[in-house]
Amino acid sequence: MIEAVGLTKRYGDKTAVYNLSFQVRPGAVTGFLGPNGSGKSTTMRMILGLDNPTSGQVTIGGYPYRKLPNAPRQVGALLDAKAVHGGRTARTHLLSLAQLSGIPARRVDEVLGVVGLQDVARKRSKGFSLGMGQRLGIAAALLGDPQVLLFDEPVNGLDPEGILWVRNLMKALAAEGRTVFVSSHLMSEMALTADHLIVIGRGQLLADMSVQDFIAANSAGFARVRTPDTEPQLREKLSTALTEAGGHVLPEQDGALRVTGLELPRISDIAHESDVRLWELSPHQASLEEAYMRMTQGAVDYRSTIDQKAGLQQPLPPGAEPPMPVPGQGQPGWYAPPPPQQGGQPFATPQGQPGQPAQPPQAPQGPYAAPAAPTAPPAAQGETPNPYAQPAPAAPAAPAPAVDTTKSEDAR
Known part of the structure; x- marks a missing residue:
């Protein structure tokens, strides 16, 4: 059994976990839920002795993790599936862990078969997919046949068959009387897997009850x-x-x-x-997801804002046309092509024979490029207009500069 009493962890002036107390009992799958930044990973690290609590304590079977004799034989954990040396094969990685804990080498082949990696046991882990890495991490957690198991997002990257396998594995481990503590953001999966829930928000306990009681308490039928x-x-x-x-x-x-x-x-x-x-x-x-959203709506630190697409373009004055080339518009540097066909691309300023649109320049500054003929001087005095800027008032009665093609005809 895992028991936390008054668990608090501070990093400078930031409090990640505050006065957290709960119990994770054997024989059931306990889900550990909370928004991003709520302190779930910090809590799991303190359970495993990777972080020291500022105050309070957490024990496994009545002892802190660091005082457990041969802890890997009693506690298995998956916190980061990427924490594997990429140059090692799956079997070598597990074999090194087994040798450090006095676990027989035959156990390595057993857990590789349990997680379905027996066919890639001699391949280097740097070539593994995300789902294969998750399976290798689960194999490492099961290596010592422990009575207490902690999993952080165990189904991350797995296909539907793999998710079903993890779900059945969690239930089977709990049915054997083991303590199973699972952190996940997949509410639908937690509803099918977990028997009990511990929910935290901003480092504090929000709920500690069964899945059915949690849904009933945070939703209306x-x-x-x-x-x-x-x-x-x-x-x-x-x-x-x-x-x-x-x-x-x-x-x-x-x-x-x-x-x-x-x-x-x-x-x-x-x-x-x-x-x-x-x-x-x-x-x-209500579903578990709806009940969870209602419970944690006041403890979410990261919220999305409305997509401000209008912020990419300044509003045009009333009655102004969108920045499309229109015959006779009369702005310097703009070419007045015939109306484009449906679904066509914007026209570029002609650089060859009149009446034929030229290829767009290699590095246009906007959807409509200014004349770029290498032998001709720049049109008018202005630079290439920015299509996202508010257009300046056009000069009164200023006709568009005509493209002089006589020189090019003579040159030919």
Whole structure:
């Protein structure tokens, strides 16, 4: 059993974990949940003796990790699957760990078979995929056949078959009476794997209860009611009757009704008394993800903002056209081509025969490039206009400079 009492960890003026107390009991898969930066990894490192707590203590079987005799035979952990020397083969990596802990070499081949890496046992780990690295990390955790196991994101990079395998492995280990502590951000997977949950936010304990109790405490169940789609008046009639009976009715987008405050038998009786036929009457409860989001919404440190696409371009004045070449616009350095075809690319200033669009320059400064003929002087006085800047007022009655092709014709 893992037990933390008043666990606190500070890094300078930052408190990563504060007064955290919990127990991880054997015989069950305990999920460890929390937003990014909530202190999960720091807590696991303190459990394994990799970080010293500022105050409080955490023990495994009544002893700190560093005082456990032959700790790798009692505790297995996967914290970072990439913590492997890339030049070593999978078998060599596990064999070195086994020799350090006095584990027989035959155990290495056993765990390679358990995690499915027996065919690549003699390949260097630097060529492993993310999922293969995860399997190698799990093999290292199982090497000593420990009674206590800690896994940090064990299904990261695994395919669906691998995720199912990890789920069944966790359940099988817990069924053998082992202590299994799993940290993950995949709520759907935790709902299928974990029996108990420990949830922290900003280093403090938010919940310590079973999965079922956690969902029930952080969500409200509702009944979904559906009447015949061809008779909308029945839906209105039932909605009125349910509201008068003390229920709270909300319409859903597909035409069904979401009812809270009334039990399903009562809803059925009201529909029968109102002579309303039902196509659906089903109970619904929030998922673990919904309950988790509701619990931790005040403890999230990293939130996304709205994608400010408009910030890439200054707003144009009212009535202004988008920066597209228009015949007769009269701005220096702009070429007035014929209207482009549907789906066509912007035209570049011609550099050869008139009437034929030239190839765009090698390094254009915007979607529409200024004339770049090597033998001709720059057009007008301005530089290549920035298509994302607000256009300057055009000079009054200033015609667009004509492209003189006489010299080029004479040259030919």
